[in-house]
Amino acid sequence: MSKIELNDDSVVVVIGSGAGGGTLANELCQKGVKVVLLEAGKRESAASFQNNEWGSFGQLSWLDKRTTSGSWRVARDFSGLPAWICKTVGGSTTHWAGASLRIQDHEFRARSHYGDLDGANLLDWPLTLKELEPYYDKAEDKLGVTRTNGIPGLPGNNNFKVMHAGAKKLGYKNCHTGRMAINSRQRDGRSSCRQLGFCFQGCKMDAKWSTMNSEIPKAEETGALDLRPGSQVLKIEHSKMGKVDAVVYVDDNGVEHRQKARVVCVAGNSIETPRLLLNSESSLYPDGLANSSGQVGRNYMRHMTGSVYATFDEPVHMWRGTTMAGIITDESKHDPSRGFVGGYEMETLSLGLPFMAAFLDPGGWGRDFCRAMDNYRNMAGMWLVGEDMPQESNRITVHSSEKDQYGMPVPNVHFDDHPNDIAMREHAYQQGKAVYEAAGANHVYPVPAYPSTHNMGTCRMSAKSSDGVCNKNGQTHDIKNLFISDGSQFTTGASENPTLTIVSLAIRQADYIAEQMLAKNI
């Protein structure tokens, strides 16, 4: 690992070490580009991860102050915690479940395929599946995704057996243990899955890919990376000419630093990324950086989500084994006869007893609540995750009066469900219920959304600079050496878990940045 000088203006500064930033940093380092990787959180490891839900939540989560508004239920149930994402080296790849799906061809063309929907700010991606396919190939190999590259699927756990039995009876055709970035056998120096059941808490086996256990150590080996944990970025600065040239951050001791930069890549997840651009306002950019379109912070997407849990007469022990190794993909098609556009995935999910109490029915209590908890042993669960509609008014703004511990305005997350989101959720609940009833459930519990884990779209890519914030390379339309490198780039949300696409875009972006630096265009 190298030490880069603060006044070294030849470096790429990457902000955030998760799926986007961590991957981008490694890809650049592999090409010999010097990278300063700023991460707000601390560095943990497989050894320090905890098989304990609340303990791990405190260890990994981003718990800085955020506010919420809008009619979404999360604003009521978890008003100070709109998103369940991480502040740690590796970002939310420490917490993710590992589901690694490609966005479908038609989903890249949402506006032209779905048509115009009232209230939806739909747009086609400036990128096609065909263009991204070579990078999906690389990403699947990098992550060691099961059912790709000759890697066997994971063995199904009890929770999957219930899902599969119900899916089969219901006539679903595509149900298996998923495409997972979790080793079903040793690979890439990481061990195979031992079915711990704590995927969300940071995998103690390192069987699950994360930038913490894969990209960052590899980047360190090149000698080109300077990783700085405990570095909260406050502001991106720019030259008189308008190009970004430095990043101001505070370290763990509260000391402020200013790192010069040739290129700046922002990958703070879809709440912090637009917040940072907005908080970096200047006389030249009074509405924030890269915001001539007015789209920074807008079109915030969080996926249509919900869960269905069901109890049976016999034990399930759903918490045993890989949390999300189970999927039904039949509903991820676009079939407007169901009453909505886009589709959704059904994926196994389990929560331990502590989190089941917290999330089963937020605010819940009483005999019905207790009956569900009393049957915890006999419970199976699935997560429903589908495409939600981008809306201009769903957005991240910076708060007019609330400040964080560094004196920076906190982000507000505003979200209202689109009627399409609601129709899809109702359909998904009904189908989830049908799966479990087909498997013999005695009671089914539709469970509302958790704080958002899939945050997308707040600096979206667009062909035209008036429609979005960045181009198909994640390069901002307004500032050539400023890049968006996380899920904020997503033009639309699609129905798939976003990480594989974030990684693919980061690999692609690294090629572009290296090329542009060589050509001295940036």
Add this chain to the structure above:
Amino acid sequence: MKKSYVELDESKGVSRRQFLKSGTGVLMGTLAASSGILATLAPSSSWALATKVLSSEEANSILKVTRAIFPHDKLDDAVYALVVKDLDAAASEDVGVAALLRDGLKALDKSASGDWSSLDYLQRENLVIKMAGTDFFEKIRGTSVVSLYNNEMAWAHFGYEGSSYEMGGYFDRGFQDLDWLPNPPASASPAKS
């Protein structure tokens, strides 16, 4: 997380007076015979909790309110006592919480036109339900939803197995032992290797 059984003290051979020396009140109990699995976690079947702020009577009443909000008929009082412990700790750090709890108990007595805690459990539950939405109710509900379910006695009771890493995960310990449904084909769920 601390092991929950050590959060309660062993009360065998110790008098209430001795516990009272260290605090304001004391909650004591004996694990029910039906709580066999909890007894394996506890050093003895008798437990006690010395409180810092709440009197013995208040602590007993708060435990009953907690039972009324989360009525798991078969869950031992020892687990509910952990909620009382956390509420007592909160009350010791914030006089506002102490006042909230005491005022709530007074309100319950008022609605019972007498001693609420001496009513039978269904009557108690009905009066507590009428307080839903009040700060008193929400304080106890919000504390319980974490404290009641985030301890090893609760895990043992509800069948949750907690940390698995030390045991090598579930790879050889039943992650696919469900036998009342057909097994998926290998194409959907490959054999473990």
